[in-house]
Amino acid sequence: MTRSIDILPYEPAIIPAAKYNRNICIRRKVISPGNLKQTGGASMVHKKSAYTISREDFDAVIFDLDGVVTDTASVHADAWKKMFDEFLSQYAACNNKPFQPFDIDADYRLYVDGKPRFDGVRSFLRSRGVNLPEGQPDDLPGTESIHGLGKLKNEYFLKHIGDHGAEVYDSTIDFIHSLKKQGCKTAIISSSRNCAMILDSTNLSSLFDVRVDGLDSEVLGIKGKPAPDIFLEAARQLKAKPERAVVIEDAISGVQAGKAGKFRLVVGVARTGDKESLLENGADVVVEDLSEIGVRNDIEVIHGLPSALDSIDDIANQARGKRIAVFLDYDGTLTPIVETPDKAIMAEDMREAVIKLSNNCTVGIISGRDLKDVQEKVEIDSFVYAGSHGFDIAGPEGLNIKSQAGAEFLPVLDKAEKELSEKLRSIEGVFVERKKFAIAIHYRLVTPEKAELVDEIVDKVASVYPELRKAYGKKIFELQPDIDWHKGKALLTLLKALKLDGDDVLPFYIGDDVTDEDAFWTLKGSGIGIVVWDEPYETAASYSLKNPEEVRKFLLKLIPLGGGHE
Structure with a gap:
């Protein structure tokens, strides 16, 4: 017997601009409830609320991308x-x-x-x-x-x-907002390596606490559907047990995977009306559109972003009985932002703080700088380092991880670097920095009227090399390999390589720039993200600090937590 309840209206979320510079049309696909059909029999599906999801019963909902969130199937x-x-x-x-x-x-x-x-x-x-x-x-x-x-x-x-362009199902987005309003965690999964590009181009990335896609499957050795591995990995990252999680799929192999993973509820989406196949292969409930799934109003979620320094007691409670691991950005986090990269030198009192912390727990640096560059800047052998936004990773005891996917882009990066250097040579104050896996264009010293010209030139060069994407930082443009690899992926790789991905570990990530948002999203529900800012903006972090000096003070407060004490 089905239960009936109307879907709650949602308050529109503030969604940050897409990180990738894509000229892709975003179209909203609206499914009218009047177009939905009813079917008879034991598996009858109504126009409204074939099932109601309650926060009391479920902690997380895992969505397939194609055919569920976007009409890309x-x-x-x-x-x-x-x-x-x-x-x-x-x-x-x-x-x-x-x-x-x-x-x-x-x-x-x-x-x-x-x-x-x-x-x-x-x-x-x-x-x-x-x-x-x-x-x-x-x-x-x-x-x-x-x-x-x-x-x-x-x-x-x-x-x-x-x-x-890519079409988005409005009813699915409404449903996700209703879930998040009730504090339910959400994940997106896809077998495609294009998942991040589709999400970013449609401004949907911020709706999901976790993303597991084709590139993750390759890096982590995840078996494809109908094996349940990709859903189980998403649940693991969400820190949600399958028996308290929902899988929403439109493919036969997807509902088979959800059933094999023993998820409490597997919802099949049959937009073309083929409900019987989904039910026969493992779906518990089948709907034609997610407007048929209700969300019960159980709790009131309070939003806020407190100071990490003021919240140290709360953080200590979260760390009680666990090991902690601390990963940090370099520029703007361990050092102030300076005019040129070579001037970013870590102060001695900051060095002393991070060394003391490293005596009690794992400490790692994840930076956009080249691996060798950041190692030479920090000069602490016991640290783990991820350079080039995680394309190049090294650490003690022979840890050495290099992205083979990134290496494929080296020839095109060479060509783009040469062209950028030639076209930007006449603009005073611009600095083209070649990193191994990226090209950084620094324009902090460029006059405001010339900054727009720099942007135009970078766009023109980027358009010639579709293998590269344009990324943004503080007074920096970057051309990077156009694959789904970033600081969040680097953080996941490090946690796995260092055997710090268990429930007994509380990982931290502290950073100050838009490139750090991927790491904050990665830790949603499983760790603590802390943004370093002078002015608030939309972020996936849980706490904030004002500047590197507050970072230093906070790291000193973390030292007693490093032993996993009770």
Whole structure:
């Protein structure tokens, strides 16, 4: 028997601007309740509230991206069909066989929907009795290999998104706001490596406390659906038990994964009306749209961002019985912001504070600077260092992690650096700094009337190199590899490598810039993010500090907590 309750109205959230400079159209997809159908029988689904989620019963809700939050499932399906039809046509001609096109209704849902890209290629080709070599990650799109076909499919998908934009389901966004108003944690998962780009281009990143996507799956060795691993990893990062979490999926492989993970509630979204398949494969409830799911008003959530110094007793309570690990940005956090990067020198009293803290717990530095540069600036051998926003990681006892994905971008970074240096040479005060995995354009010393010209030149160069993305900092533009890698991913990698990802650890991250927001989001629900600012702005951090001097004082207060005392 279904329970009925209207969805609560939500208060619009302040959503920060997209971090990536994407010219992608954002379109809102509205599903009218009047268009929703009812079905009879035991699995009857009503227009309103087929199920009501209560904060008393659930701590977290995990959403699939494509088809649940965004209407990109159809774009994926079209891209798969275009790629496979081109290949199958050539394959049939070469092997004197009849051409049998890719069927979106049957083949897409059975063999590729919800699966990692290369798994989808393998699964469908296997269904047609076609054997292709795996190939290499650097295979050109269209190469007759698993990698080549997968890359061609992704190329078609990205072109469609670039040309036409991504549609967002308003009802899903309303539902997420209702959940968050009640203090429910939210996560987004996707088998796609394009998840971050889609979220950022539609300004949806801030709605989710955790994101686990195709790149995470590769880095962490997560099995693809129908294995439950990606949902279990999202729940782990949310610090939520599966028996108190909800999975929302539109793919057969997705509901199978939710059931295999023993999540308390698996909701299937059947926008095309195929409810029976989702129910047969593990969905507990099936709806045509998330406007049919209600959220009960159980608690009142109070928002605020107190000073970390004033809240040390509360922080100590959170740390009681746990080990702590502290990760920090360098510029603006351990040192004041200065005119040029070479002048950012850590004061001796700050050095003394971080060394004392490191005697009681793990301390790491995660910086946009090159690894060698930040190591030379800090000069403390016992620290763990992540340079280039986490592309390059090193530490004591032989810790050494390098991103192979980042290495693929070195040739294009070389070309872009040369072009930027030539085009910006005539502007006084601009400084082009080549890092191993990025190019930083410092314009703090540039006159205001020339700063806009610097921005225009960087945009023009970035448009020539689509493999790179433009990022922002304090009086800095950066061109970085256009992949989903950032300080939050670096933090996750470090916690896992150092065996600090268990429930007995309380990790901290302290930073002062927009590039630190990814790390703050990563710690939502599992650690403590602290922003260093002189003026408030929208942030994912839990506490704040005013300047590096307050950072130093706070680190000294953390020292007694380092032993995991009761």
